[in-house]
Amino acid sequence: MAEVRWLSKEHQRVWRNYLAATRMLETGIERQLQRDSHMPATYYEIMVSLSEAPDRTLRMSELAERNRFSRSRLSHAVARMEAEGWVERRECPSDKRGAFAVLTEAGFAVLADAAPGHVEQVRSLLFDNLTDEQINQLGEICATIRKAGPDPFAGIWIP
Amino acid sequence: MAEVRWLSKEHQRVWRNYLAATRMLETGIERQLQRDSHMPATYYEIMVSLSEAPDRTLRMSELAERNRFSRSRLSHAVARMEAEGWVERRECPSDKRGAFAVLTEAGFAVLADAAPGHVEQVRSLLFDNLTDEQINQLGEICATIRKAGPDPFAGIWIP
DNA sequence: ACGCTATGGTTGAGCTTTCAACCATAGGAG
DNA sequence: CTCCTATGGTTGAAAGCTCAACCATAGCGT
Numbered sequence: 001m002a003e004v005r006w007l008s009k010e011h012q013r014v015w016r017n018y019l020a021a022t023r024m025l026e027t028g029i030e031r032q033l034q035r036d037s038h039m040p041a042t043y044y045e046i047m048v049s050l051s052e053a054p055d056r057t058l059r060m061s062e063l064a065e066r067n068r069f070s071r072s073r074l075s076h077a078v079a080r081m082e083a084e085g086w087v088e089r090r091e092c093p094s095d096k097r098g099a100f101a102v103l104t105e106a107g108f109a110v111l112a113d114a115a116p117g118h119v120e121q122v123r124s125l126l127f128d129n130l131t132d133e134q135i136n137q138l139g140e141i142c143a144t145i146r147k148a149g150p151d152p153f154a155g156i157w158i159p
Numbered sequence: 160m161a162e163v164r165w166l167s168k169e170h171q172r173v174w175r176n177y178l179a180a181t182r183m184l185e186t187g188i189e190r191q192l193q194r195d196s197h198m199p200a201t202y203y204e205i206m207v208s209l210s211e212a213p214d215r216t217l218r219m220s221e222l223a224e225r226n227r228f229s230r231s232r233l234s235h236a237v238a239r240m241e242a243e244g245w246v247e248r249r250e251c252p253s254d255k256r257g258a259f260a261v262l263t264e265a266g267f268a269v270l271a272d273a274a275p276g277h278v279e280q281v282r283s284l285l286f287d288n289l290t291d292e293q294i295n296q297l298g299e300i301c302a303t304i305r306k307a308g309p310d311p312f313a314g315i316w317i318p
Numbered sequence: 319a320c321g322c323t324a325t326g327g328t329t330g331a332g333c334t335t336t337c338a339a340c341c342a343t344a345g346g347a348g
Numbered sequence: 349c350t351c352c353t354a355t356g357g358t359t360g361a362a363a364g365c366t367c368a369a370c371c372a373t374a375g376c377g378t
Contacts, residue, residue: 322376
């Protein structure tokens, strides 16, 4: 067992600020969506992805990867959204294992309705408080972290 | 209803990178702790806070606020940790409503055991990938977001 | 064609989190 | 002292997430 390389005081400070800030943001986003649109952020993200896809349709696997959801999480979420009538499943003709998720009209309407409040919340908790420079920095930093992270994000890296 | 101020293309890019990066990090941290130490990150954070407090003891409310947990979430978590023998509750003599949480020896041992692996994971997913400058920037950004956020973080700001 | 492994996706159990309701005590104001 | 409200904390139910197990089809090598 090698020596433990503890975090420096400075790194610790950063890490704790990171935890507090991200938790605050996440909770704030979640609460606003739940309160105003009766949906968790997960559903919102799924619907956004679908709304941007051709025919508002995506393969489950595509959808999972884009949002970094586990397959299982997505599957459960889509099941619940299907029950709400926001999404439909269709089978894939070219690969009988596969499945498509399609955003319904009702789903699109719900999304359109939820969007303004959500965007406002993102602004007020995040963008409105940072300088343009900081926003750029944050973008770079997140892109870096993201790229450095394990890739398909399942399996391999944590056995 | 005022005009919706949508996010610019650039802000959207940042926001999506933010979501992907933070989700990746969170999941990675959670998985490592669960796999190697059979505890969720929540417990780890609680135990860290306690381990640093005088007599390894804190009021529930203090504990909740420091980590930005809802009272309810903390209460449930402490109950489970108590069942594991990692934490004990004591009543507060000066305020009979209050309660203290105390980290037990067993809890401390478990924490000490979990720490090295956790730190290593934080390094490898975050710090190792950023330049010193980026780390400083991230620290500043998170501190700003945190300060700008709603404060006691319950009630008031989202009715 | 056969068998083997890999891939796409679902399922159920168990754990965590949230929300709202709740109980008990504290700390004023009248 | 007696309300009346605020604070500290807990609880139960409902919703979401994770993990591991699973089923079905794909696609390769022979």
